[in-house]
Amino acid sequence: MRILGLGTDIVEISRVTDMIERHAESFTERIYSSYEIDYCSSKKNASQHYAGRWAAKEAVMKAFGTGFIKGIHWNEIEVISQQSGQPEVRLSGETSTFARQRGIDQILLSISHGKEYATATAIVCSE
């Protein structure tokens, strides 16, 4: 396995709360998959989990070495939670094609959140 990139991000949870209150579905549906919306909205402190996923998406974009550019879509970088709670990244659409063209086979992700901030770190690898 070869490491191709590393990315990290930190997100203010109150910023995400404001975005959800101000824009509701037009925000959540642009940024998150329906799986992620179901996961976060089932939790007691939904904003904390939305913020962790926002940080995860930004961390993945940084690990790609590009940031947010044409061909990469927020809701095509999806965080899937395993039974254990461990997060995994699933890419789809144009974002998946983008990653495949760069030889990316696997993405490792870790998320953490406190009261005010959520953070995530991603590592992209080739097999």
Ligand SMILES: CC(C)(COP(=O)(O)OP(=O)(O)OC[C@H]1O[C@@H](n2cnc3c(N)ncnc32)[C@H](O)[C@@H]1OP(=O)(O)O)[C@@H](O)C(=O)NCCC(=O)NCCS
């Ligand atoms: C994994 C664990 C260390 C998380 O630590 P924490 O300080 O409580 O929470 P943090 O804010 O740092 O991290 C939360 C994130 O950890 C990640 N996470 C959860 N379980 C995980 C696991 N088994 N492996 C890796 N990452 C995990 C998730 O991404 C979660 O955020 P999300 O729900 O928004 O996806 C802790 O929940 C644990 O030990 N879990 C296993 C045992 C268990 O489930 N106990 C239940 C209570 S008794």
